[in-house]
Amino acid sequence: MRNPLLRPRALVAAGAAAALALSAAACGDSGESDADLTWWHIQNQDPLMSTWQEFADDFAAENDITIDVQAIENQAFKDRMGTASQSGDVPDIFHTWGGGVLAEQVEAGLVQDLTGKLDCIDQINPIALEPYTIDGKLYGMPFDAGVVGFWYNMDLFAEAGISQPPATWDEFLAAVQALKDAGIAPIALAGADRWPGHYYWTYLVMRTVGLDGLEAAAEAGDFSGEGFIQAGEMLADLAAMEPFQPGFESAVYGEADGQSAVMGEGLAAMELMGQWAPQAQRDNSGTDGPENLGFFPFPTVEGGAGTTTEWLGGGNGYAVAADAPDEALDFLCNFMEPENYSRAITEGNLTPVAADTASVAPELNEDTQKVVDALASATGTQLYLDQAYPPAIGGVINEATEGLILGQLTPEDFVAMVNEAWAAEA
Incomplete structure (x- = not known):
């Protein structure tokens, strides 16, 4: 069986978007059921x-x-x-x-x-x-x-003197620093859940090697290219700035003190998340969420092959x-x-x-209209890697991203782990 949807184009101009993961504690074990x-x-x-x-x-x-x-x-x-x-x-x-x-x-x-x-x-x-x-x-x-993009609190951006969303990675890092200087946590992240972190590495790869480069690497089962190492280095540089909310390492996405709640309560300026984010911010914080919530695409990387019209989603x-x-x-x-x-x-x-x-x-x-508009202008899409790839590969990407963000792995370690997973899957 072929490995499907390494780069699905199903979302391009679909004119559809929505909410995927409102989260909290799981129900009990299913056990046996006599239901039909x-x-x-x-x-x-x-x-x-x-x-x-x-x-x-x-x-x-x-x-x-x-x-x-x-x-x-x-x-x-x-x-x-x-x-x-x-x-x-x-x-x-x-x-x-x-x-x-x-x-x-x-x-x-x-x-x-x-x-x-x-x-x-x-x-x-x-x-x-x-x-x-x-x-x-x-x-x-x-x-x-x-699609996944940056949801941001426009009032906190203004407080930090940021007049418009960053369009390039350098501008993004400058915005992170400006928010830190203003005493504002730049980014909310559910470090314990791992899957929200993998969005960052995936997008950086999409911007460095482009969708064609990502697809070719997945087909070959080899992420050794320079762009993949560069993406890891860039994520490590971001993590070294300590941009995430206090305690992000143990935070999950959907609990009262988790990533979405932190955004909903106005305790962080932005989160990289899918179309379900605004509703989850309200649900998990018990508030109406930020009064002025904006949305912008993941920034471009200078010299990279990817564009802001290529979306993870x-x-x-x-x-x-x-x-x-x-x-x-x-x-x-x-x-x-x-x-x-x-x-x-x-x-x-x-x-x-x-x-x-x-x-x-x-x-x-x-x-919702913001996401629909993004889809309408999309030139390509990539399914979340922990779903697009076989579970053994996607799980390793999530795990390795966590290690990279926590400073426990180098970009080279990351690539080696993923390549080993691909080799084992072959």
């Missing part, structure tokens, strides 16, 4: 946690079945799905980001081929289906897509277990019924992957 359907998802905070539960309850009542719904925090979900996949016993419906992780699940025979089985598929923008399409067959149904969808009953497919289409999907968009600040956006979202909120 089991559903694992990551919308583990209200409003969407309650909305998802109502969708399940209504469908169960209408079809005289029971649905065991488990809302699980992002990282805990990944851990539990890894264990479930290894055991060969996955829930009937489960969250997926597509890419290499889904491909491994498909290769293991755990995921149902949905090609031609979903009556609602014509309601979805075909471009949004690409991250879930492997060897020409569909293995997941998306419900949103978006991805979407969210659901896959179905190979042995799931037909009701699982019916439930996915019920989820996409215009009345239900429109409600999800409104209550969760999602933006649609619908073929006819106006039919489900005639008006988008300001933050």
Whole structure:
């Protein structure tokens, strides 16, 4: 099986974006269930946690079945799905980001081929289906897509004398220093979760070698090129400036004192995060979030091959277990019924992957529109590396990024770890 989506272009001009990981503590272990359907998802905070539960309850009542719904925090979900996949016993419906992780699940025979089985598929923008399409067959149904960029507190930028978002890496470092000089934590980071940190290294690689260079290196399983070392050096230089909030090493993304809450409370000036960030800032801080929240692309690197119109990003969808009953497919289409999907968009600040956006979202909120505009101007996209690549590779990238940020690894160590992981996967 080919390694899919090393550089998926599914997000380009998709006109869709949304919220992927509202986080908090995970529910308990799943254990055995006598329910007709089991559903694992990551919308583990209200409003969407309650909305998802109502969708399940209504469908169960209408079809005289029971649905065991488990809302699980992002990282805990990944851990539990890894264990479930290894055991060969996955829930009937489960969250997926597509890419290499889904491909491994498909290769293991755990995921149902949905090609031609979903009556609602014509309601979805075909471009949004690409991250879930492997060897020409569909293995997941998306419900949103978006990009990662810097969300920033415009009031804190102004307080530090920064008049406009930085466009180059040198300008970014200067902004970080200006914020530090003003006594403001420049960046919120969930160091303990690892996956938020990997966005920095990935983007720096995208800016130094470009998407073509990243794709070629992944195809070869060799990240030894100069641009990859340079990206590590640049991230190490940033970390040496101590730009992150106090205690970032033990902070997770979604708890009351985590990355999103720090942003929501105005205790840091910016975070590099996906389209779900504004809602997560509000949810996890218990506030209305920054009054003036801006968004800008990851800066360019002088002499690098990448541009600010090339975005890191991805979407969210659901896959179905190979042995799931037909009701699982019916439930996915019920989820996409215009009345239900429109409600999800409104209550969760999602933006649609619908073929006819106006039919489900005639008006988008300001933050969502910023992401939609970014997608509309995108010339290329890269799926999060911890999802695009096989889990063994993505996990090492996350781990190595943490080591680089904490000063425990050199850029050369980083590359060596990733190359060894690729060699072991071959």
